[in-house]
Amino acid sequence: NAGVTQTPKFRVLKTGQSMTLLCAQDMNHEYMYWYRQDPGMGLRLIHYSVGEGTTAKGEVPDGYNVSRLKKQNFLLGLESAAPSQTSVYFCASLTGTGAYEQYFGPGTRLTVT
Amino acid sequence: AQSVTQPDIHITVSEGASLELRCNYSYGATPYLFWYVQSPGQGLQLLLKYFSGDTLVQGIKGFEAEFKRSQSSFNLRKPSVHWSDAAEYFCAVGVPTSGNTPLVFGKGTRLSVIA
Numbered sequence: 001n002a003g004v005t006q007t008p009k010f011r012v013l014k015t016g017q018s019m020t021l022l023c024a025q026d027m028n029h030e031y032m033y034w035y036r037q038d039p040g041m042g043l044r045l046i047h048y049s050v051g052e053g054t055t056a057k058g059e060v061p062d063g064y065n066v067s068r069l070k071k072q073n074f075l076l077g078l079e080s081a082a083p084s085q086t087s088v089y090f091c092a093s094l095t096g097t098g099a100y101e102q103y104f105g106p107g108t109r110l111t112v113t
Numbered sequence: 114a115q116s117v118t119q120p121d122i123h124i125t126v127s128e129g130a131s132l133e134l135r136c137n138y139s140y141g142a143t144p145y146l147f148w149y150v151q152s153p154g155q156g157l158q159l160l161l162k163y164f165s166g167d168t169l170v171q172g173i174k175g176f177e178a179e180f181k182r183s184q185s186s187f188n189l190r191k192p193s194v195h196w197s198d199a200a201e202y203f204c205a206v207g208v209p210t211s212g213n214t215p216l217v218f219g220k221g222t223r224l225s226v227i228a
Binding site: 033100104105107 | 216
């Protein structure tokens with residue numbers, strides 16, 4: 001049981017390049033989330049999903065897109081990366097029943113030059 | 114909408130001293146409350162949570178937190194800090210009636226431990 005995994009762990013992009021971050025969970029959780037973490041800003045929600053095939057905007061969605069084609073995967077896309085998207089990205093999942101505990105992945109450190 | 118305030122950006126304590134990290138929330142009813150810890154370069158780990166019942170909750174690593182409805186607070190405490198407790202701590206609030214509503218996190222408190 002790997003929990004929540006994120007791919008890649010590190011990435012450097014040039015301005016204007018695109019990439020996709022992959023989050024995978026093997027706990028059969030309904031809900032999945034993408035956050036970004038910046039110094040002094042805490043965690044800010046980018047997008048989230050309450051089930052396969054659904055997505056919703058969070059606090060800071062601009063410049064990002066997401067997809068949840070399979071229940072276990074939640075993809076975060078940057079179509080045209082900007083330096084302001086330099087951050088650490090965390091994925092989390094939640095069962096949706098009972099425990100209400102979010103499980104976090106180890107993070108992806110993205111630098112946009 | 115719910116919100117969370119962690120008034121202290123950075124706290125330094127001596128090893129062996131007691132610790133209290135403050136968390137205040139804004140929500141119209143009793144929310145779900147959480148404390149997470151993040152060690153450098155790591156993801157977030159749940160320390161403890163409060164849903165209902167006993168207002169003093171025990172967590173991992175010797176931490177506890179007390180829910181005070183009258184003060185809208187959920188402060189984290191530890192009687193004797195160890196150097197390995199140096200990390201960033203996040204308080205979070207959730208809405209009990211809806212699992213669809215994501216947790217809202219505070220901006221975090223960075224804890225430094227000195228010898």
